[in-house]
Amino acid sequence: MGTHAKVLKAGQMSLAKPTFPAPDHDHGRCTAEAMTHAEQVCARRAQKFTPIRRQVLQALLSSHRPLGAYEVIDELAKSMPRPAPITVYRALDFLMANGLVHRIESRNAFLACAHDHDETSMVAFLICDHCGSVGEIPAAPVAQSLTAAARASGFVPKLSVVEIAGTCAHCRK
Amino acid sequence: MGTHAKVLKAGQMSLAKPTFPAPDHDHGRCTAEAMTHAEQVCARRAQKFTPIRRQVLQALLSSHRPLGAYEVIDELAKSMPRPAPITVYRALDFLMANGLVHRIESRNAFLACAHDHDETSMVAFLICDHCGSVGEIPAAPVAQSLTAAARASGFVPKLSVVEIAGTCAHCRK
DNA sequence: CGGAATTCGTAAGCAAGCTTATTATATCCC
DNA sequence: GGGATATAATAAGCTTGCTTACGAATTCCG
Known part of the structure; x- marks a missing residue:
């Protein structure tokens, strides 16, 4: 098997670069x-x-x-x-x-x-358990629904931590 | 505030309580x-x-x-x-x-x-910076969109951490 | 009963995360 | 220049989180 040089679907969100750095x-x-x-x-x-x-x-x-x-x-x-x-x-x-x-x-x-992401917008981190590298994905929509749910119980969110552990594309072979 | 659908297995009690414990x-x-x-x-x-x-x-x-x-x-x-x-x-x-x-x-x-929340469903934590107490909210929908976004960049999520710091209803007075 | 497996206690230690206190060095600005 | 302000270096130390090693106690079960 050669390199799984899979081109990442660029259609994702509004981010120009791939969210995960190629090795x-x-x-x-x-x-x-x-x-x-x-x-x-x-x-x-x-x-x-x-x-x-x-x-x-x-x-x-x-x-x-x-x-x-x-x-x-x-x-x-x-x-x-x-x-x-x-x-x-x-x-x-x-x-x-x-x-x-x-x-x-x-x-x-x-x-x-x-x-250089917008400072106000929220990001989620994708942490690869295997190689340890971290990608960022924009999480604005997610943040919105989270914030809404939080407010529903009278909670005023300030800072959100969204960190997702898993396996990145390059380690998944 | 929305009533989130409660699909519960037999033997489990409902999530009828407020997500944040009153003092x-x-x-x-x-x-x-x-x-x-x-x-x-x-x-x-x-x-x-x-x-x-x-x-x-x-x-x-x-x-x-x-x-x-x-x-x-x-x-x-x-x-x-x-x-x-x-x-x-x-x-x-x-x-x-x-x-x-x-x-x-x-x-x-x-x-x-x-x-007694469903073990498979994901929860997000609301952490009050003031009194330190923590509430839980169901985060299944959020988890779904996060997972989708992650997969879009070839990442396979395993474990998610969603923790939101802020001020709870009881401390916001 | 008696061996195997699980759980618990004792003892010791280590690394990481972070702080306090104090003195020195730049930098800014009048 | 010279005082005020921000930044950095030195030195020391504390707390927390977590582990390894090993023997004792308890429980399970045939």
């Missing part, structure tokens, strides 16, 4: 794009994109797998004196506050947000 | 019910509802708030020699395997399942 995609370029996007976001908001913040984001971008804080530290340690936890946590807080990084609750881990 | 509800009775339900489930499945398992469930039932493993230990320590972590984790595993307890991923905590 052979041009990762260098995809991280570069994410970095310039981060720069733009920070510039627009007059936030300082300092070296340590940049390096933490870079570490997270090194894969499409969520990394625990200590994994980030290990990653950074390869190219600089090992940073203290607090240093990394501060950078992560900053990156999350600016929508550049997501926290994957069910894994206690952090994921660089690869796409 | 002044008859908690003694609600835990008693949950205990007898647990007994029935265990009996039906020929599982042993041992004292320690019973006590762990009781501890979780002491509030509608999810408790961390160590909080459970603290709770148990009030009425017995402090149990070791492994003891509690074993009981929790058992209770989860039998659908009597949920794990709240975003909190690393455990919650006694108050209602």
